[in-house]
Amino acid sequence: MPEGHSVHRIARQFDRNYVGRVVSASSPQGRFAEGAAVIDGREAVEVRAVGKQMFLAFDGDLWLRVHLGMYGAWDFAGEILVDPTIASANGRMGQTNQRGTDLDEASAVFDDAGENSLASIGAPRRARGRVRMSEQTRGLDDDGDEWPPPVVGQVRLRLMTDVTSADLRGPTACELQTPDEVRATIAKLGPDPLVDDPDEAEERFTAVVRRKPTPIGLLLMDQSVVSGIGNVYRAELLYRALLDPHTPGKLVPEEVVRAIWRDWARLLVIGVETGQMMTMDDLDPEAYRRAMASRDDRHWVYHRAGLPCRVCGTEIVLEEMGARKLYWCPSCQK
DNA sequence: TAATTATGACGAC
DNA sequence: TCGTCCTAATTAC
Numbered sequence: 001m002p003e004g005h006s007v008h009r010i011a012r013q014f015d016r017n018y019v020g021r022v023v024s025a026s027s028p029q030g031r032f033a034e035g036a037a038v039i040d041g042r043e044a045v046e047v048r049a050v051g052k053q054m055f056l057a058f059d060g061d062l063w064l065r066v067h068l069g070m071y072g073a074w075d076f077a078g079e080i081l082v083d084p085t086i087a088s089a090n091g092r093m094g095q096t097n098q099r100g101t102d103l104d105e106a107s108a109v110f111d112d113a114g115e116n117s118l119a120s121i122g123a124p125r126r127a128r129g130r131v132r133m134s135e136q137t138r139g140l141d142d143d144g145d146e147w148p149p150p151v152v153g154q155v156r157l158r159l160m161t162d163v164t165s166a167d168l169r170g171p172t173a174c175e176l177q178t179p180d181e182v183r184a185t186i187a188k189l190g191p192d193p194l195v196d197d198p199d200e201a202e203e204r205f206t207a208v209v210r211r212k213p214t215p216i217g218l219l220l221m222d223q224s225v226v227s228g229i230g231n232v233y234r235a236e237l238l239y240r241a242l243l244d245p246h247t248p249g250k251l252v253p254e255e256v257v258r259a260i261w262r263d264w265a266r267l268l269v270i271g272v273e274t275g276q277m278m279t280m281d282d283l284d285p286e287a288y289r290r291a292m293a294s295r296d297d298r299h300w301v302y303h304r305a306g307l308p309c310r311v312c313g314t315e316i317v318l319e320e321m322g323a324r325k326l327y328w329c330p331s332c333q334k
Numbered sequence: 335t336a337a338t339t340a341t342g343a344c345g346a347c
Numbered sequence: 348t349c350g351t352c353c354t355a356a357t358t359a360c
Contacts, residue, residue: 002341002342006341052341052343067342068341068342069342069343069352069353069354070340070341070342070343070352070353070354071340071342071353071354071355072342072354073354073355153354153355154354154355169353169355170353170354170355171354172342172343172352172353173343221342223342223343230342231340231342232341233341234341277341302341323342323343323348323349324341324342325340
């Protein structure tokens with residue numbers, strides 16, 4: 001269940017490893033066979049990420065639109081040029097396992113020891129990558145060097161260059177679009193801090209929120225209001241703003257709305273760079289290291305129902321809002 | 335082996 | 348508001 005940061009990371013991997021190369025496409029699962037046939041043999045020419053959606057262009061004005069939805073994920077394998085703007089090289093991107101570890105961080109193995117930590121961000125490097133599932137699970141450790149990689153599970157779309165493969169599974173949307181259709185899709189989306197002009201985007205977001213009677217907790221999840229925020233970032237942004245999720249948009253003070261926008265922009269940048277939805281960034285180095293190590297320690301309120309608020313000790317409340325689980329502190333958030 | 339869970343979004347009432 | 352779609356890991360039985 002990727003939120004916006006994952007999609008931007010994935011787009012950067014495609015930019016680094018696919019754009020400018022001829023791609024062979026197939027649909028091992030069969031459900032995107034026709035689309036894959038159209039893509040097959042074309043050169044990838046551009047990639048864009050907006051909110052939770054990625055658009056990959058091929059020559060001939062052909063665009064692939066992918067929305068990962070709840071379960072979608074990309075698995076990269078083979079030789080992977082690591083985008084220097086993201087801190088950890090991945091096999092799988094977009095999905096997390098049930099213990100809450102971002103597979104972004106957990107699943108990549110590189111033959112060259114140390115290559116997977118990518119503590120330093122520098123020039124692009126080349127790694128021989130393969131996917132590893134968590135230790136208990138059947139993994140690809142024994143055949144991780146096979147080329148092409150064996151198909152595991154329901155692969156909707158496989159995109160391959162001579163040296164890299166990317167498997168898409170579980171997307172909520174995977175379709176071909178014309179340039180006009182891409183424009184129309186993007187036009188329906190709210191601003192994305194990594195796409196739109198910062199000042200313009202802040203104005204647009206603020207104006208829309210301040211006009212609506214809808215609870216702010218719903219507005220933040222509305223992709224036509226702001227792009228890329230999902231259930232984790234929603235809960236965390238509202239906590240960081242010390243704001244009651246039920247507050248109608250029009251009753252949120254303008255400065256608070258602007259602060260939420262700027263906070264989202266900040267968290268998104270951190271998320272793209274680290275691959276983790278770190279929302280407790282204002283910590284001392286030791287606490288920060290601990291928070292990055294386990295998702296149990298990474299959030300203020302998300303997934304903490306019944307646990308004491310980290311600040312005031314009040315039990316974190318769990319309720320449904322927008323058919324999703326909303327976590328918040330009724331004491332801190334007014 | 336079945337049930338549960340998940341970071342989404344859509345369409346039908 | 349509800350049902351539906353997409354997938355796989357983990358937990359419960």
